Amino acid sequence: EPEVTQTPSHQVTQMGQEVILRCVPISNHLYFYWYRQILGQKVEFLVSFYNNEISEKSEIFDDQFSVERPDGSNFTLKIRSTKLEDSAMYFCASSERRQGNQPQHFGDGTRLSIL
Amino acid sequence: AQRVTQPEKLLSVFKGAPVELKCNYSYSGSPELFWYVQYSRQRLQLLLRHISRESIKGFTADLNKGETSFHLKKPFAQEEDSAMYYCALSGFRNTGTASKLTFGTGTRLQVTL
Numbered sequence: 557e558p559e560v561t562q563t564p565s566h567q568v569t570q571m572g573q574e575v576i577l578r579c580v581p582i583s584n585h586l587y588f589y590w591y592r593q594i595l596g597q598k599v600e601f602l603v604s605f606y607n608n609e610i611s612e613k614s615e616i617f618d619d620q621f622s623v624e625r626p627d628g629s630n631f632t633l634k635i636r637s638t639k640l641e642d643s644a645m646y647f648c649a650s651s652e653r654r655q656g657n658q659p660q661h662f663g664d665g666t667r668l669s670i671l
Numbered sequence: 672a673q674r675v676t677q678p679e680k681l682l683s684v685f686k687g688a689p690v691e692l693k694c695n696y697s698y699s700g701s702p703e704l705f706w707y708v709q710y711s712r713q714r715l716q717l718l719l720r721h722i723s724r725e726s727i728k729g730f731t732a733d734l735n736k737g738e739t740s741f742h743l744k745k746p747f748a749q750e751e752d753s754a755m756y757y758c759a760l761s762g763f764r765n766t767g768t769a770s771k772l773t774f775g776t777g778t779r780l781q782v783t784l
Contacts, residue, residue, distance in 0.1 A: 599757065601771040612771055660772060662715040
């Protein structure tokens with residue numbers, strides 16, 4: 557069964573550094589999402605992406621965050637200048653382009669640790 | 672605004688006992704409700720969606736619009752059901768727009784012998 561893949565599984569970065577989290581969505585999916593989960597808290601929506609543009613973003617997704625689909629397969633989340641509070645699990649998800657809410661399929665996540 | 676409430680952080684049951692994981696939601700439009708499960712060290716996996724009205728691994732969930740609930744039930748718990756369960760809500764969307772999921776805080780189900 558096709559899966560969403562995320563790399564790296566764990567990223568350790570100094571505060572203030574830029575970090576790029578990578579995702580390869582399922583190949584025939586056209587909607588892409590990023591979520592994050594701070595330790596002990598719930599999974600929170602960050603951003604959704606369709607047709608090469610952001611569909612919706614949460615208040616968490618400020619100017620420090622950006623997303624990109626640089627080629628036909630990758631979907632990236634960039635944090636420009638990381639802060640301690642950016643430490644979390646980041647999940648990528650994708651879903652099909654069909655009428656109604658098709659289920660979102662999640663990757664294993666990237667654990668981001670900011671020192 | 673979308674909100675999902677899972678009142679229990681931990682639910683501990685004996686093997687063979689019935690399970691009910693509670694989920695209540697708040698949404699002004701027409702919601703779609705999902706249950707996701709996360710087994711130890713694994714990814715979030717879709718367990719159920721209300722629109723399918725199916726039973727997966729013995730679990731069922733019925734959308735009750737009057738009570739704004741989508742409780743997850745299983746008549747007889749198994750050890751392998753031990754996991755983290757998340758209720759999630761999405762607003763209806765037309766093709767061409769991506770619709771976010773709003774998650775509850777999750778309930779850890781612990782099935783003991």
